[in-house]
Amino acid sequence: MKATAEKIDKNTVLLEVEVEQEKVDQALDKAYRKVVKQINIPGFRKGKAPRAMVERYVGTETLFGEAAEMIIPEAYMEALQETATEPIDQPQIDIVQGEVGKTLIFKATVEVKPEVTLGEYKGLEVTQPSSEVSDQDVEKELERLQNRHAKLVTVEEGEVQNDDVTLIDFTGYVDGEAFEGGHAENYSLTIGSNTFIPGFEEQLVGVKLGEEKDVNVTFPEEYHAENLAGKPATFKVKINEIKRKELAPLDDEFAKDVSEFDTLDELKSDILNKLKETAEKAAKSNVENGAVEAAVANAEVEIPSIMVDQKVEEMLNSMGQRLAQQGINLDQYFQYTNTSINDMRDRMRPDAERNVKNELVLDAIAKAENIAVSEEEINEEIQKIAEYVKQDAEIVRKTLELQGELIHINQDIARRKVINFLAENAKIVEGTKEA
Structure with a gap:
C-alpha cells in the first residue's frame, strides 16, 4: 500500500492511497462469497452460482462496492499511521480508480489537529503554597468532628443562637398582602445555614422561645418567582422550638466514639498525618x-x-x-x-x-x-x-x-x-x- 499526504488548507489534509491489486482481488473474492449467499439466480442453488454469473446478475460495480467497503477502512487507518496524520473528524472518501484487475486508488479529505506554536514551557515561575500543618489546623478538624457527632438537645427556655436548629411558623407579606408559598408551620431552619432569604436568619438570633418577631427582608433581584424578585417583604415568625448542639468533651472516650483509635493523642496524630497528606x-x-x-x-x-x-x-x-x-x-x-x-x-x-x-x-x-x-x-x-x-x-x-x-x-x-x-x-x- 502507498499513501501520500498533502496539506490543502490550514487544518485539512488530502490523503491519496493506493491499495495493491492482490488485496483488491482478495476482497473481491470475499465480496463474491458474501453476495452469492444473498441472491437467488435461476438455475443455481442459493450460494452456489459461479462468480462470473454473480457479476453479470448484480453488476461488477456492486461487487466492487462491497470489496471497497472491506478495504478502505483498514487502508485509511494504515495511511494515517504511515503519514503521521491525526484526524479530528470523519473523512470524505472519493474513489479515484476502482476497477477489477487494477489497484484501488482513493482520496480521503480529512480535518486534522491544528499546528501548535509553542512558547516557553520550561523554567516557568509557579507558586507552590505551603503544605505546613499547624496545631491550630488539627484543632479545627477536631472541632469539625465534634460538631459532626454532636447531639441535638431541645432548649427548654432561652433565645435563638447561631447554629441552633429551630422549628418556626411564618407567613410572608408583600405590600401588606400574604403571598403564595410564603406560609409554613413547624419549618425546620438551621440558623446561619444561609438557606433562607438573605438577612432572614440573622434577625432571629436573640428571639426567645415562643416569641413572635417581624422579619423584614428584600427578595434577591434574581429570585425564581418573578412576582417577588427585588421586592421588600415582612415575615411574621414564631419560634416553636429550639434545638442546640451538645458537644462531647475532647478526651479519649470521644476518640473511641468517633474513630478506630483508643486515645485522643492517637486521633490527633492521625488527623495531622491526613492533613499533611x-x-x-x-x-x-x-x-x-x-x-x-x-x-x-x-x-x-x-x-x-x-x-x-x-x-x-x-x-x-x-x-x-x-x-x-x-x-x-x-x-x-x-x-x-x-x-x-x-x-x-x-x-x-x-x-x-x-x-x-x-x-x-x-x-x-x-x-x-x-x-x-x-x-x-x-x-x-x-x-x-x-x-x-x-x-x-x-x-x-x-x-x-x-x-x-x-x-x-x-x-x-x-x-x-x-x-x-x-x-x-x-x-x-x-x-x-x-x-
Whole structure:
C-alpha cells in the first residue's frame, strides 16, 4: 500500500492511497462469497452460482462496492499511521480508480489537529503554597468532628443562637398582602445555614422561645418567582422550638466514639498525618496546574470548532453518567433546573475550549520532548482499570481494543507525563498556605 499526504488548507489534509491489486482481488473474492449467499439466480442453488454469473446478475460495480467497503477502512487507518496524520473528524472518501484487475486508488479529505506554536514551557515561575500543618489546623478538624457527632438537645427556655436548629411558623407579606408559598408551620431552619432569604436568619438570633418577631427582608433581584424578585417583604415568625448542639468533651472516650483509635493523642496524630497528606497533594496539584496554565498561555493555536463541539458532547456524556449514578437522567435534570441541553452546551463551551487547548499544547510538548508511552505503562493502566471493574486484565484489554479506547489511554498517560515534566522543570516560588 502507498499513501501520500498533502496539506490543502490550514487544518485539512488530502490523503491519496493506493491499495495493491492482490488485496483488491482478495476482497473481491470475499465480496463474491458474501453476495452469492444473498441472491437467488435461476438455475443455481442459493450460494452456489459461479462468480462470473454473480457479476453479470448484480453488476461488477456492486461487487466492487462491497470489496471497497472491506478495504478502505483498514487502508485509511494504515495511511494515517504511515503519514503521521491525526484526524479530528470523519473523512470524505472519493474513489479515484476502482476497477477489477487494477489497484484501488482513493482520496480521503480529512480535518486534522491544528499546528501548535509553542512558547516557553520550561523554567516557568509557579507558586507552590505551603503544605505546613499547624496545631491550630488539627484543632479545627477536631472541632469539625465534634460538631459532626454532636447531639441535638431541645432548649427548654432561652433565645435563638447561631447554629441552633429551630422549628418556626411564618407567613410572608408583600405590600401588606400574604403571598403564595410564603406560609409554613413547624419549618425546620438551621440558623446561619444561609438557606433562607438573605438577612432572614440573622434577625432571629436573640428571639426567645415562643416569641413572635417581624422579619423584614428584600427578595434577591434574581429570585425564581418573578412576582417577588427585588421586592421588600415582612415575615411574621414564631419560634416553636429550639434545638442546640451538645458537644462531647475532647478526651479519649470521644476518640473511641468517633474513630478506630483508643486515645485522643492517637486521633490527633492521625488527623495531622491526613492533613499533611492533603496539603502536600494540594501543593503538588497547584504547581502542576500553574505549570500547565503558564505553558498554555505562552502557546498559540487556532482551535477548530469541531474539536470544541466534540469536547462539549464528551462533557455532556460524562455529566449524564454522573447523574445516572444518582438515579436521574439528563432530561429530568433539565426539567428540574428549568434549562435545556442547548443552555448546558453554551455553559460548557468555554471550559471545553480551554480543555481542548490544554490537550493540544500538552500533545505538542510531548512531541517536542519525545515523551512516549511504553507498553508497560499501558499494561499498568489496564491493570488498574481491571481491578476497578473486577475483570481479567486481558478481557479488559480486548474490550478496549474493540472500542478503540487504547489510543485514548495512551494519550492520557502521555499527557500526565507531560504535566509531571512541566512541574519538574518549573521554577518554584514558595507561597503562603492560602496561595
